[in-house]
Amino acid sequence: MESIEQMADRIKLLGDKTRLTMLILLKEKEWCVCDLVDLLDVSQPGISQHLRKLKSQGIVSEARRGQWVHYSLNVEDKPYLKAVLDQMPDYEAVMSSLGKKEPSSQC
Template sequence: MKTLQEIPIEKAAPVLKLLGDKTRLTMLAMLYEGECCVCEFTEIFKMSQPSISQHLRKLRDAGVVNEERRGQWVFYSLNKDNDLYALAESIIMQLPSQIGKLEELEKNGNRVIWCG
């Protein structure tokens, strides 16, 4: 993993542009707390599955998140091996924790826990 000083501006700018979107920035902060399924994001953001998937595709294509299919579910997690992880993490650390959103999902029985 590279330190913040070693990230070329040409690589940082597109990711910063992606994170300029409130939904994607919130998604990243949530993923910092743990992996999430697409259906959890649809519940939290009250958005359609295609809209959520489009946001996640952009983050995945930039290498910021990993995608893993498990049965009928698709889970996302932060890509800690990406050269830009240090940049993403430094931004996330400036944001309020999103753990409450995940705890609310769990309380309401909408948290997907993979046991396979």
């Protein structure tokens, strides 16, 4: 069982708009950093920093494929985070709000 402190630290990460948007996108599929940079108009170091924080709390997982790293959502064992994300706008709504189409993956 997680401590309240661990839960609070993980929930705090959802308070950032960029990280929350990333998590909503990750509900749909896994993404590489380059695609998230294109979608969110955030620098590569900025996206990597957000992903590092999410990974350190076990909210996202990474998988290497050649030179690329793909990230996926990892909240099945964190029902309180899953419940929050289930209440967020869906993938299509987020993509529409970003004014973007799904990028043709570079990786």
